[in-house]
Amino acid sequence: MKYILMMNTMKAGQGIPQWPGKDLQAHIAFMKNLNKELRDSGELVSAEGLSFPDQARLVRAGKNGTPITDGVFPESKEFLAGFWIVDVDSPERAYAIAAKASAAPGPGGAPLNMPIEVRPVMSGPPPEML
Amino acid sequence: MTKPWDTTSEQLLRELAPQVLGAVARRFRDFVSAEDAVQEAMMAAFTQWPQQGIPDNPRGWLIQVASRRLTDQARSEIARRERETAMAMEAEIMAPAVDIESAMDPDDTLILLFMCCHPALTSSSAIALTLRAVGGLTTTEIANAFLVPEATMAQRISRAKQSIKASGVPFRLPSPQERAERLPAVLHVLYLIFNEGYASSVGAHLQRLDLAREAIRLTRCAKTLLPGNEEVAGLLALMLLTDARRAARTGPDEELVPLTKQDRTLWDQGEISEGIELLTAALSKGTVGLYQLQAAIAAVHDEAARVEDTDWPQILALYQLLKRVSPSPMVTLNHAIAAAMVHGPSKGLDLLRTLDTDARLAGHYRLDAVRAHLLEMTGDYEGAIKHYRIAAGRTTSIPEQNYLMTQAARLGDNTRGSCKSDGPAGQRIP
Numbered sequence: 038m039k040y041i042l043m044m045n046t047m048k049a050g051q052g053i054p055q056w057p058g059k060d061l062q063a064h065i066a067f068m069k070n071l072n073k074e075l076r077d078s079g080e081l082v083s084a085e086g087l088s089f090p091d092q093a094r095l096v097r098a099g100k101n102g103t104p105i106t107d108g109v110f111p112e113s114k115e116f117l118a119g120f121w122i123v124d125v126d127s128p129e130r131a132y133a134i135a136a137k138a139s140a141a142p143g144p145g146g147a148p149l150n151m152p153i154e155v156r157p158v159m160s161g162p163p164p165e166m167l
Numbered sequence: 168m169t170k171p172w173d174t175t176s177e178q179l180l181r182e183l184a185p186q187v188l189g190a191v192a193r194r195f196r197d198f199v200s201a202e203d204a205v206q207e208a209m210m211a212a213f214t215q216w217p218q219q220g221i222p223d224n225p226r227g228w229l230i231q232v233a234s235r236r237l238t239d240q241a242r243s244e245i246a247r248r249e250r251e252t253a254m255a256m257e258a259e260i261m262a263p264a265v266d267i268e269s270a271m272d273p274d275d276t277l278i279l280l281f282m283c284c285h286p287a288l289t290s291s292s293a294i295a296l297t298l299r300a301v302g303g304l305t306t307t308e309i310a311n312a313f314l315v316p317e318a319t320m321a322q323r324i325s326r327a328k329q330s331i332k333a334s335g336v337p338f339r340l341p342s343p344q345e346r347a348e349r350l351p352a353v354l355h356v357l358y359l360i361f362n363e364g365y366a367s368s369v370g371a372h373l374q375r376l377d378l379a380r381e382a383i384r385l386t387r388c389a390k391t392l393l394p395g396n397e398e399v400a401g402l403l404a405l406m407l408l409t410d411a412r413r414a415a416r417t418g419p420d421e422e423l424v425p426l427t428k429q430d431r432t433l434w435d436q437g438e439i440s441e442g443i444e445l446l447t448a449a450l451s452k453g454t455v456g457l458y459q460l461q462a463a464i465a466a467v468h469d470e471a472a473r474v475e476d477t478d479w480p481q482i483l484a485l486y487q488l489l490k491r492v493s494p495s496p497m498v499t500l501n502h503a504i505a506a507a508m509v510h511g512p513s514k515g516l517d518l519l520r521t522l523d524t525d526a527r528l529a530g531h532y533r534l535d536a537v538r539a540h541l542l543e544m545t546g547d548y549e550g551a552i553k554h555y556r557i558a559a560g561r562t563t564s565i566p567e568q569n570y571l572m573t574q575a576a577r578l579g580d581n582t583r584g585s586c587k588s589d590g591p592a593g594q595r596i597p
Contacts, residue, residue, distance in 0.1 A: 079323025
């Protein structure tokens, strides 16, 4: 069963770039290690980090389908910072991985306990007949 | 003298894979290293044989290449050790490959099948290892079939092998008692491979390796190796009788077509008659297991030339039997459909109510999908729409979701236009 684990962070200006160097390094090392663990366990399908929210543009189709771009609405509280897609044996295992990612170290090494949204990816086989 | 490479050659190579692996694993007494070495020998054959032709003794060729690989490995290890240890080991390892071939055992494929479907492994690991060690598929092919990166699949296989090593399973045929205990796990793995393939033959995944065909091939092989076992025959029959409907299962836009709406002239009569023959022979021999019963149900559907010819009372009786042999909420679900077809939808809905408190099915889309069908049969279109929508939100299959949303939309359109529904969407058999 494949699940997507979406990691949300606070809006621009409150995130990682403001952290002290030591904490930043610890955070990066944690994430690298998590990805390695998932690769080694044969569960990682993909993992991607996204650019900072200030690089995001909202796009809509205008007349004749031409793109109309806009900045991100400032009232957005959370932004998608990155995601993992994992292929695991049970939803519980996906939740356990999400909990691990959620506890990534932040400033002062304290766990961030970030919200991680876990959703099944639509790639399931039909139910078993048995 | 060599033979040219043709369309049957790949099949030949796959059939040789477990035999070669068995011989090499027995000789070197190391399943894990032997498996890697055989995989490399297979890769070498896949690249060399199409150009240079198939050697006279393809099995001997593969054994020799794999053995050489293992010997080289052992040598480099030996180089790091004391000289006297080296002498002793070399004498052991350097025996010529001819010896290995004479040590071949026709049961090797069976040993491997039991090893790879070991209950200590998770089903995803067992599936991957079985496809590689018994099916002779490459890691790349298996990774593509399951839409995961090759590195991930390689790790999964490697971990599966480590678990087997850690559990200390010897490379020998399990005793008759062990075999009886572990056969259900073997059949379940084969069944899961088939099920995965049957699902992925839908829609966007057509380019994927044909796992359903591969499962049929492996089950055929298991049947040859376990000739007296009626459940293996039952599983093979079930696969053939289900696979027979493949061409009719999807419409021109790759949408799912339920059993009741399929163009039955597209069903593969060859597979149907083979399945029925296997099943008839198996059923005449005594104890009836869950695979034989499911095959029997599939056969009743396949024997009806038109949907209205379906012998529902017989299907209902078979589900009642299946419920006794192997009770599960999925069986009860299907039993409810059969009961609705024989005794009317309210009887089916009564049976579904017994499942509402079953934790094994809590939140499962199939319960809502079946309830929606039965409510539609009673004329409760609003209730049907509601449950089709709930089911659509819970499935993890896109074709299934499209199908369920389409059912809800069709009923919605009809209710708004106040015309009659065009009848129940029919039973869906996965």
